[in-house]
Amino acid sequence: MSKILITGGAGFIGFHLQQQLISKHEVKCIDSLRCEKTASIHRASLMPSVYQLDCSDDFSSTLAFQPDIIIHLAAETGVSDSEIFPEKYIKTNVDATFNVLEQARKMGVKHFIYASSSSVYEPNQAIMSESSPTEFQLSFYGTTKKMMEQMVSNYCRQFGMTAIGLRFFTVYGSYTRPDMAGYKFLKGIQDGSPIKQYNHGEVLRDFTHVSDVVHSIELLLTKITSEPLGFHRVFNIGNSSPVTVKKYIQLIAQELNKEPVINDFPLPKNELQATFSDSTSLELYTGYKPSVSIEVGVKEMVDWFKTGAYEE
DSSP states (O other), X not given: OOEEEEETTTSHHHHHHHHHHTTTSEEEEEEOSOTTHHHHHHHHHTOSOEEEOOTTSOHHHHOOOOOSEEEEOOOOOOSHHHHHOHHHHIIIIIIHHHHHHHHHHHHTOOEEEEEEEGGGSOSSOSXXXXXXXXXXXXXXXXXXXXXXXXXXXXXXXXHTOEEEEEEEOOEEOTTOOTTSHHHHHHHHHHHTOEEEEEGGGTOEEXXXXXXXXXXXXXXXHHHHTTSOTTOEEEEEEOOSOOEEHHHHHHHHHHHHTOOOEXXXXXXXXXXXXXXXXXOHHXXXXXXXXXXXXXXXXXXXXXXXXXXXXXXX
């Protein structure tokens, strides 16, 4: 049993991860409860140990907990907003990550797992492996995630930590964020309101169910503690089976038994046309294989949505 601290613990992935780990490990979570506030507070109400602390806080001195491992999931997400509010993304994704690393160093934590993103990859790649080019990113969000990777790598070398970065590919499922496309599709289709799609829905995304994401992190937890100090590696966390956004919308509409009202727009210049995870490295390292098909995953998400969890 390990002592694990999760940042962003009341967020979408953090909530599911805590629910899975709590029976096997001693888990504490911190979350500012500011982002997507109603949803975060709702998730936090279902969790036994969430502390309202910001990743910019000196939580090493205020949190009566000595973790063995930190899983840093707190982040400012989303491509479009990063172009409008770049300073917010620097503050949350770069400055706050620096502070979390400093807090880890103060507490003597040697094992660090953190959220990166498929947005670090350059465009126009048929398939994305960890060795694919990441010299430039289409979005400022992707740039902040690449900066995080470089900063963590340096910390590992300078201060003798071991770290693993998680390049997530379009995570979806129950308790999704209200500001994410999946929830907007759910809400819009249910209400009969127009939903926004790009390029006639022909944009490809490697939709990855949150339960597969959590399983991959569980597997990585069994590996990181045996790696030497200074170790740093990033892994794609994907389904390796991309589908069009058009199909994703159709599946949601079928489960809701509604006809979607769609407004089509050109793809924004900061959005990738396609994402496709090559997860071979993760499979070789941990044995991970995604198990949730898009059909099963969408049904799970829609069934949850029908409970009205986020309704005021």
